[in-house]
Amino acid sequence: MPSVTDAVKRVLVGRPFRSERLSETLLRKRIALPVFASDALSSVAYAPDEVFLTLSIAGIAAYAFSPWIALAVVVVMLVVVASYRQNVHAYPSGGGDYEVATVNLGPNAGLTVGSALLVDYVLTVAVSISSGAQYAATAIPLLRGHEALFAVVLVVLLMTVNLRGIRESGTAFAVPTYIFMFSIIGMALWGFGRYLFGELPQAPSAGFELAAEHDISGGLTSLAGAFLILRAFSSGAAALTGVEAISNGVPAFRKPKSRNAATTLLLLGLISVTMLVSIITLANLTRVRFAEDPAVQLLRDGVPVGDSYVQDPIIGQLAATVFDHFTIAFYLVTAATGVILVLAANTAFNGFPVLASILARDGYLPKQLHTRGDRLAFSNGIIALAGAAIVLILAFDAQVTRLIQLYIVGVFVSFTMSQTGMIRHWTRLLRTEADPSARGRMKRSRVINSIGLGLTGLVLVIVLLTKFTQGAWIAILAMVVIFANMKLIRRHYTSVSRELAIAEDAGAKALPTGVRSVVLVSKLHKPTLRALAYARAARPTDLQAVTVAVDPEETAALQARWDALGLPIPLTVLDSPYREISRPVVEHVKALRARHPRDLVTVYVPEYVVGHWWETLLHNQSALRLRARLRYTPGVMVASVPWQLSSSEGMEERTDRSAPGLVRRGAFGPTPARPEASSPNAVTPPASGSGGSGGSGDGEHEGVR
Structure with a gap:
């Protein structure tokens, strides 16, 4: 009879897969899109909030810059997507940014990218799940004050689903992801249609006045004002997170892998920027007011609304406005948004284990992370990611505003180093390539990656300047610690391998x-x-x-x-x-x-x-x-x-x-x-049996020692 533990595991995870069935777990584009792009797609649920929230510090006048910030994010997104389409064709093995940096810039550059991405994946889970928990608390009052505990439950649930395998998790998450995409785009089309016919009402918060939290000396054109706008842009740039996951997940696609991955990247970019621009535009048309400290900044007849006022997220306000006579659509949009925020973490659950497996294969992480589990998923990596995310959620009490300050630093480090590596890649190939048509393609690709390097490097500088004191230093410190630990792990494995190597005359001495x-x-x-x-x-x-x-x-x-x-x-x-x-x-x-x-x-x-x-x-x-x-x-x-x-x-x-x-x-x-x-000079198999043995095997001496 199977044990209780085994029975529970089979119910939760499913029956084990034979290694030959690995090809059956590969993804079609329609499933790969929600699996790898849910993070970037879901960013429209909180990136606009962070843009308006940051601008609200300077008062209502700063809202005029939100369309330009959205446009800047769109430009960076499209350039990054175009750049990564070059990556997936040049490096389809799944190493992604880590492989690009290692091959072209050296092992230390690769480790820098690897540590940055590992931290960013953990933060992706923490931010997405915390944001989803806050949406749930808005809809279910009983959850208020217990968002962190609810977020932990959601992480465990996601971990369990992903342990069943990438194909099963993709199929389970595809429907809600597509519902979210169609509901947001549908809301935008309906809202723009009502605006064209002059029927678009104002948002519930439009009647409030917005007081500046801090007076910007010299106005928005001053250095302080420019810094505030850059800070808002860096928050909006969270929309770019998740793009790198596709380059890490190329092996999970069906053949032709590179072409399918590149197509998925293009779809991701177009859908994501469409939704982001639509939400920010609708928010301005409906005069949404979204404050960092709503109890103090939002005024009704010149009087602060106080702590009793509950500020709904921007998408929630837009859904209530656009569908003011269609309640079912309102609930569909808000429910889909809350669900996609949870599912956004699924991108990290697919990217982190693959990257950790590659790092483990190269000896930079424990070897256990390189092996696949019963369902051909990298189970140890999935569990490690869930554990790290839970620690962050509990440490920051599931507060998105605090967590997001740590966010996107790592991903832009990887973006910048990846573009640098790709430029070297094309330059190296051009030295030996004689075919004119091939050289032309390589030169175009190098131009694209050069533009990508310029933009991502600029964004990285902006992010570091605007977010360092806000909490980004914690993410940077975590990257440094992980980098150092990976170097030590590699040193240990190298030392052990050297010590255990067989010498030419070992036969006689053995x-x-x-x-x-x-x-x-x-x-x-x-x-x-x-x-x-x-x-x-x-x-x-x-x-x-x-x-x-x-x-x-x-x-x-x-x-x-x-x-x-x-x-x-x-x-x-x-x-x-x-x-x-x-x-x-x-x-x-x-x-x-x-x-x-x-x-x-x-x-x-x-x-x-x-x-x-x-x-x-x-x-x-x-x-x-x-x-x-x-x-x-x-x-x-x-x-x-x-x-x-x-x-x-x-x-x-x-x-x-x-x-x-x-x-x-x-x-x-x-x-x-x-x-x-019994010595470090020989292989040590585990003890047989569950409890070891007594002094001479019968347990008679336990009373003595």
Whole structure:
């Protein structure tokens, strides 16, 4: 029978996929668009809010700059999309910006991009989910004050869906993503139609006056005013996040991969800028008022509205205005917006694990992130992303205004370095390319990437200047920490690989001159006899049984029983005046190694294999400590000899059906007796059984130590 854990996992994640089915998980363009573009598409739900919110600091006059800010964002978006269309054709392997920077600018540049993108993906989940939680709290008053907890639940839900595989998550999220796109575009068309016929009403907040939070000395044309406009632009540039995810996800597309990815990029850019411009234009036509501190800045007849006023997001106000006589459409727009804000995090759940897998493959992250799970998804990366996002959500209490200040720094770092790398890429190819038509294409591509470098570099400078003190320094610090850790991880893997490399003359040195075996004994029973038989079957050079004299009477009885059975192996008794078990054994083994330095010493430890967690507490504790001590002794191996108690029956079948990794970590069931390395100079397999072994395998000595 399957275990409860296995049954729950199969309900949540589904049945495992064979490796041959990887091609079946590849995406069509109509599914790839919501999978990889939901982040950029959903930015229209909060990017306009942040633009108007920032401009409101200077009062209503600053709203006049919102169309120009939208136009600037559109220009940058289209240039970046055009640039990344070059990327997916030149580097279709899925490395994206990391691969471009590594190949053309060097490993350190690649790591800079990798660390920036990892941070940005985590922030994508935190910002999107927090924004969705705030929308939900607007519609459901019971959630107010509990947005952070609700956001955590949403992250866990998204993680579970993504663990089912990229194709399943894409299919599940495609419908709400398309509903959001059509509802926003439909609202814009209906609103513009009503405006042309003179029937467009004013927004619910249009009757308020908007007081400036701070007086801008010299007006908006001054240095302070220009800085405010640049800050609003940097907030609106959040619309560009998610573009890089497609270049990282090219392997997930169906063939022809590069062409399908480039087409999806173009659709993403056109749809995203259309929705962004439409919302900002409609907000100005309906005279939406959106303040950073609505309780103080929004005035009714010259009096602040106070804390009782609830400021709805801009899309919510527009939906109420455009569909003032069509309630169903209003609820459709607001519900779709709230859902897409949650699903926007799905872009990160597809981009982060792939990037982490590539970094792990190159030795910069733990190797566990490179392996696929049951459903052919990078499960460890998905779980790591969810955990990091939850930490951020709880730390910032799911407040979008605070989180978004950390946002987009990383993505523009990757944009800028990617464009630089692509320019070098085309320049390198032009040196060897002789075909005139190919050279012409390369030169056009280099021009596109050069324009992209200029714009993304300028935006990066603006973002750093306007957001650094607002919280962007935290994101930059996180990038530095991740960069340093990846360098250390790579150094560790390189050092281990160098240490474990086989030398040319290793064959002669690998064989010891002899093998001296030590079988630990506490009492004479079946586990001890099995360990003795196993040790004799290995035909060692020398074999001895060892017991520790903790209790003189028990030791004498053991010696008498040993002699009575006529066992052909000498029993060595180690004195232990302080009733220790581990120390006398370790000292005896070390002395044996000192007398025979060219021989290998193998210590056989009988152990119980139990079936219940509480039995682990009653048995096998001493040998855990003993193995930990012997593990660091060069030239010493430890062989665990399991004896399966009746309570462990059926554990083998349950282990076979358990989650990946549990067997590897020794969480269940018995394993065959096999040597366990006791030194850093040898491979160390996990202990067999669930609880280790006692001082000599029977749990009799747990009361002593």
